[in-house]
Amino acid sequence: MTRSMDSLVEEYRRRTPKSRAQWERGAPVMPGGVIKGAYWTSPYPHYVDKAKGCYVWDIDGNRYVDFGNHHSAMVLGHSHPDVVAAVRGEIDRGFGLGGPTDLEAEIAEEITGRFPSIDKVRFCNSGTEASLHATRMVRAITGRPKIAKFEGAYHGSHDAVEVSSAGAAGPADSPDPVAAWKGMSRAAEEDAVILPYSDRESVELILRERKDEIAGVFYDAKPGSWEISDDFTRFVRDVTAELGIPMVMDEVVSFRSGPGGAQGLAGIEPDVTIFGKAFGGGFPIGAIGGKDEYMQILDNTGEPTGMGQSGTFSGNSFTLAAGLATIRGLTPEVYAHVDRLRERLHEGLVGVFEEAGQPARVVSAGAGLDFYMTDQPMNSYRSVSTLPDAELADRIGLALFLKGFSMRGGIGATISAPMQDKHIDGFLQAMQELLSESD
Numbered sequence: 240m241t242r243s244m245d246s247l248v249e250e251y252r253r254r255t256p257k258s259r260a261q262w263e264r265g266a267p268v269m270p271g272g273v274i275k276g277a278y279w280t281s282p283y284p285h286y287v288d289k290a291k292g293c294y295v296w297d298i299d300g301n302r303y304v305d306f307g308n309h310h311s312a313m314v315l316g317h318s319h320p321d322v323v324a325a326v327r328g329e330i331d332r333g334f335g336l337g338g339p340t341d342l343e344a345e346i347a348e349e350i351t352g353r354f355p356s357i358d359k360v361r362f363c364n365s366g367t368e369a370s371l372h373a374t375r376m377v378r379a380i381t382g383r384p385k386i387a388k389f390e391g392a393y394h395g396s397h398d399a400v401e402v403s404s405a406g407a408a409g410p411a412d413s414p415d416p417v418a419a420w421k422g423m424s425r426a427a428e429e430d431a432v433i434l435p436y437s438d439r440e441s442v443e444l445i446l447r448e449r450k451d452e453i454a455g456v457f458y459d460a461k462p463g464s465w466e467i468s469d470d471f472t473r474f475v476r477d478v479t480a481e482l483g484i485p486m487v488m489d490e491v492v493s494f495r496s497g498p499g500g501a502q503g504l505a506g507i508e509p510d511v512t513i514f515g516k517a518f519g520g521g522f523p524i525g526a527i528g529g530k531d532e533y534m535q536i537l538d539n540t541g542e543p544t545g546m547g548q549s550g551t552f553s554g555n556s557f558t559l560a561a562g563l564a565t566i567r568g569l570t571p572e573v574y575a576h577v578d579r580l581r582e583r584l585h586e587g588l589v590g591v592f593e594e595a596g597q598p599a600r601v602v603s604a605g606a607g608l609d610f611y612m613t614d615q616p617m618n619s620y621r622s623v624s625t626l627p628d629a630e631l632a633d634r635i636g637l638a639l640f641l642k643g644f645s646m647r648g649g650i651g652a653t654i655s656a657p658m659q660d661k662h663i664d665g666f667l668q669a670m671q672e673l674l675s676e677s678d
């Protein structure tokens with residue numbers, strides 16, 4: 240089922256000689272020849288020339304329908320006219336202005352208007368920064384040292400949350416904290432409490448036992464499009480509220496799920512929310528929002544609170560302009576269109592896998608969709624990280640790419656607003672073909 244990796248790679252090499260030359264040029268001056276780790280794909284990355292709407296072109300002139308979507312950040316599509324106009328307007332006003340601009344209140348109002356849980360919002364440059372500041376906020380507010388998070392969830396690349404984000408240890412119902420990378424502070428593991436997704440009993444037990452030392456529970460409702468139910472999300476909100484532990488909702492990816500993010504879909508109000516990705520319309524962005532009582536720790540205009548938050552490029556005018564245009568462009572109609580396409584893709588893929596006799600689990604919500612080569616539920620890190628056939632998934636990804644459908648740089652597949660039925664149907668047809676091909 241599907242061609243061998245060798246034959247797919249051979250075709251990839253044939254189609255992308257300029258990418259190969261570019262990678263060889265970069266190899267002596269960048270580790271692995273790549274500007275960031277996530278861009279590495281074997282045998283070498285494809286280099287992007289340009290992107291427009293739902294298409295992306297590589298430097299060899301090949302066009303792909305872009306389901307990768309810049310790590311899920313481009314839900315409105317590439318070069319959306321409103322975003323382009325907003326950014327052009329800022330070029331004329333100058334950049335690196337060194338002071339606040341009139342864009343700030345506008346975008347802050349847009350966010351507080353969409354999220355009932357948010358009275359105030361602060362901006363930074365990435366999801367990682369937002370997560371870092373949120374970590375400090377909840378520690379400072381509660382005076383407690385530990386950060387609880389779910390096994391396998393990724394909340395950015397700072398030490399406090401890069402524990403059990405890649406790799407699992409200990410019993411499934413009471414996981415041990417394990418640092419994702421060498422070089423992390425030992426304190427990161429010591430200060431982490433790891434919770435298992437989709438296991439209410441164990442989560443409640445751990446939180447009850449350790450509530451006096453936990454500063455906050457970080458929570459992503461849809462890590463990588465796993466099957467986490469809205470009921471489980473509501474349970475996490477209820478139990479943290481009952482125990483007096485702040486809940487930090489990570490909407491860095493799940494903001495793409497609907498106008499009020501995953502919290503809107505589940506009907507909950509977390510204490511603090513962090514944002515990134517789609518919020519910036521392709522520009523580096525992060526934001527932290529929450530109720531007044533939480534956000535006031537960032538207000539040093541009166542008595543110093545003991546906690547500062549800033550950054551040279553935080554809230555720069557390009558990001559704010561692109562972000563504002565993007566958030567305004569993500570109307571209920573756009574979300575409805577994206578939802579409809581995602582459902583079409585979901586149902587279609589279930590049918591294609593069934594027809595091919597390939598065990599598969601299709602999981603989707605909002606703009607995001609993923610498929611796993613198993614018939615088991617994908618509702619925890621342990622289920623996702625022990626997939627039986629990762630090699631088949633790699634072959635499918637490359638075969639799709641060669642047929643013009645890219646999921647590269649993605650978290651599964653992301654639907655974008657410019658897509659139409661024909662793009663979804665093309666993806667389905669490509670999947671159907673590749674599953675029946677062999678060398």
Ligand SMILES: Cc1ncc(COP(=O)(O)O)c(C=O)c1O
Pocket residue numbers: 310364365366367368370393394395396459489491492515516524
């Ligand atoms: C759920 C989640 N939180 C936080 C982050 C970190 O965001 P950034 O890459 O902007 O630092 C990511 C990035 O992929 C993410 O997926």
